[in-house]
Amino acid sequence: MNDRFISFEGIARRYPAPGGAQTTIFEDLWLGVPKGEFVCVIGHSGCGKTTLLNILAGLDAPNGGVVLVDGKEISGPSLDRAVIFQGHALLPWRTVLGNVAYAVSSRHPKKSKAEVEEHAKRFIKLVGLEGSEHKRPAELSGGMKQRVGIARALSIEPKILLMDEPFSALDALTRGTLQEEVRRICRETGQTVFMITHDVDEAIYLADRIVLMTNGPGAMVAETVVNPLPVDRERTDLHKNPAYYPLRNHLIDFLVTRSRTFRDAVPADRDPRRPPAVTIPVPQPAESLRTVA
Amino acid sequence: MRLSIGARASVLSAVILVVFLLAWHIAVRGTTTGGPAMDPEYAKLMGLTATQGKSAMPGPLDVGAKLIEHARRPFYDNGPNDKGIGIQLGWSILRVAAGYGLAVLLAIPLGFLIGMSPMVSRALDPFIQILKPVSPLAWMPLALYTIKDSGASAIFVIFICSVWPMLVNTAFGVASVRKEWLNVARTLEVGPWRRAFTVILPAAAPTILTGMRISIGIAWLVIVAAEMLVGGTGIGYFVWNEWNNLSITNVITAILVIGLVGMLLDQMLARAARAVTFPE
Numbered sequence: 001m002n003d004r005f006i007s008f009e010g011i012a013r014r015y016p017a018p019g020g021a022q023t024t025i026f027e028d029l030w031l032g033v034p035k036g037e038f039v040c041v042i043g044h045s046g047c048g049k050t051t052l053l054n055i056l057a058g059l060d061a062p063n064g065g066v067v068l069v070d071g072k073e074i075s076g077p078s079l080d081r082a083v084i085f086q087g088h089a090l091l092p093w094r095t096v097l098g099n100v101a102y103a104v105s106s107r108h109p110k111k112s113k114a115e116v117e118e119h120a121k122r123f124i125k126l127v128g129l130e131g132s133e134h135k136r137p138a139e140l141s142g143g144m145k146q147r148v149g150i151a152r153a154l155s156i157e158p159k160i161l162l163m164d165e166p167f168s169a170l171d172a173l174t175r176g177t178l179q180e181e182v183r184r185i186c187r188e189t190g191q192t193v194f195m196i197t198h199d200v201d202e203a204i205y206l207a208d209r210i211v212l213m214t215n216g217p218g219a220m221v222a223e224t225v226v227n228p229l230p231v232d233r234e235r236t237d238l239h240k241n242p243a244y245y246p247l248r249n250h251l252i253d254f255l256v257t258r259s260r261t262f263r264d265a266v267p268a269d270r271d272p273r274r275p276p277a278v279t280i281p282v283p284q285p286a287e288s289l290r291t292v293a
Numbered sequence: 294m295r296l297s298i299g300a301r302a303s304v305l306s307a308v309i310l311v312v313f314l315l316a317w318h319i320a321v322r323g324t325t326t327g328g329p330a331m332d333p334e335y336a337k338l339m340g341l342t343a344t345q346g347k348s349a350m351p352g353p354l355d356v357g358a359k360l361i362e363h364a365r366r367p368f369y370d371n372g373p374n375d376k377g378i379g380i381q382l383g384w385s386i387l388r389v390a391a392g393y394g395l396a397v398l399l400a401i402p403l404g405f406l407i408g409m410s411p412m413v414s415r416a417l418d419p420f421i422q423i424l425k426p427v428s429p430l431a432w433m434p435l436a437l438y439t440i441k442d443s444g445a446s447a448i449f450v451i452f453i454c455s456v457w458p459m460l461v462n463t464a465f466g467v468a469s470v471r472k473e474w475l476n477v478a479r480t481l482e483v484g485p486w487r488r489a490f491t492v493i494l495p496a497a498a499p500t501i502l503t504g505m506r507i508s509i510g511i512a513w514l515v516i517v518a519a520e521m522l523v524g525g526t527g528i529g530y531f532v533w534n535e536w537n538n539l540s541i542t543n544v545i546t547a548i549l550v551i552g553l554v555g556m557l558l559d560q561m562l563a564r565a566a567r568a569v570t571f572p573e
């Protein structure tokens with residue numbers, strides 16, 4: 001059960017196309033995510049990543065197939081699945097505290113105002129925004145807004161955290177700091193995370209497993225790549241690990257060519273229900289280096 | 294030394310006022326300044342001014358004196374045709390408040406419904422499109438015939454003229470609440486009532502308030518005309534009555550007072566609009 005904590009089972013999503021036809025974003029898509037795993041989905045723009053995430057969030061309904069979470073079919077959004085939106089989506093008329101407290105009071109309607117605020121403050125502190133509780137979103141920088149979004153999502157203590165390119169609008173420095181914080185928090189709490197990104201390095205640093213989606217329409221999950229890097233990795237030291245470049249090359253190679261050509265050479269024995277889990281072999285020279293040292 | 298823009302603007306305003314008052318004073322100089330011209334022989338006087346090229350217009354000093362007189366005794370009541378300007382204004386404000394209040398009660402919930410349901414929006418659209426451009430005064434005979442009460446008819450006319458901007462703006466504001474804010478509420482499993490009050494209402498409030506501000510302006514424009522028609526009480530009736538009395542001084546005084554009250558009403562709504570506006 002736990003190795004399919006999230007389970008996409010044969011889902012399809014189609015949109016009406018001009019002239020009465022239909023565009024199939026994807027079809028018969030299967031994917032399982034074990035509990036406590038951090039999964040990143042990468043794929044080209046427009047292949048259907050947001051659609052996939054929105055279906056898991058319950059904000060969008062598939063035209064076919066089901067999504068199971070913890071063994072139960074989902075039907076609409078739930079407090080068990082928190083979403084960190086790409087455009088932060090804070091309520092601009094509420095303060096930082098007000099935004100987080102809104103989520104907390106939705107999760108715990110019976111809590112008193114003081115309890116809600118104290119709970120909210122705990123999560124504001126967690127993302128390092130102490131002292132800005134009474135600011136409004138308009139007074140915050142882009143990175144701070146995204147932190148509030150993270151605090152809001154974490155404050156409801158969801159079973160699954162969903163993130164749609166949460167850092168793509170931030171500058172490199174802020175992005176790096178937030179990636180480190182998100183990784184720390186998610187590791188401490190054993191959070192199951194389903195994240196979409198465009199950034200290969202972000203996926204390599206954060207993910208336990210990386211899902212590769214081919215180009216749309218009719219996108220497929222080509223494979224899932226197991227991240228061979230040690231769990232206690234440092235963001236700035238990634239490139240020193242011998243497994244880093246092979247993994248990175250594999251992902252870039254997928255984005256550059258295989259995402260486009262995959263459909264023309266689908267292996268005959270491919271079972272859409274079980275996209276292959278790939279492990280990238282680590283080159284051996286590292287071995288000799290270690291013996292020398 | 295250079296004054297700030299604000300200070301220079303004030304100086305310019307004062308200069309314009311003084312020039313205007315002087316020009317007015319000079320233009321009407323030579324007119325008999327014997328207070329309100331209730332003289333039954335006024336017609337003769339008219340002939341005289343016509344032949345001698347003199348003006349029957351009161352000057353700024355007459356109007357000023359009249360204003361002071363009204364300010365001293367705003368609430369006197371000497372029978373149906375002679376009441377203080379304060380009482381008349383009170384009646385008008387009361388009618389506007391009643392008609393406008395009823396319009397708020399209808400337009401905001403209905404606007405919510407229209408904004409949230411594209412089906413209701415389409416169903417009601419033809420009615421709104423046809424009824425909205427009708428001059429509120431065109432409803433007056435129908436109101437008088439069905440309600441059979443002139444005061445209530447005036448209130449109805451205020452209601453019908455204030456309802457449209459609020460309805461249209463509320464519907465627009467509610468329909469254009471950002472999808473991502475609604476999605477936040479959905480992912481937090483916020484119920485429909487809580488969502489209406491904690492997401493849609495605050496998000497649409499600036500647009501709704503804009504509609505309310507347009508409405509109060511129109512209501513205050515229309516009340517004068519409505520009261521001229523139905524008569525009895527109110528500032529509109531006062532203006533018409535003073536015209537019949539040929540007291541141009543009182544008419545000008547009333548114009549000033551109407552403008553002043555209209556400005557205050559607008560400022561109130563503007564302040565409320567500022568209070569609900571959020572920076573993005």
Ligand SMILES: Nc1ncnc2c1ncn2[C@@H]1O[C@H](COP(=O)(O)OP(=O)(O)OP(=O)(O)O)[C@@H](O)[C@H]1O
Pocket residue numbers: 015016025044045046047048049050051052216
């Ligand atoms: N409401 C809609 N009507 C028609 N087509 C849509 C609609 N929403 C999305 N699509 C199409 O579905 C496809 C997938 O969209 P989606 O937003 O999931 O892409 P994405 O992978 O998230 O892209 P990006 O990386 O740019 O965010 C796109 O080709 C888009 O044109």
Ligand SMILES: [Mg+2]
Pocket residue numbers: 049050051164
């Ligand atoms: Mg997307």
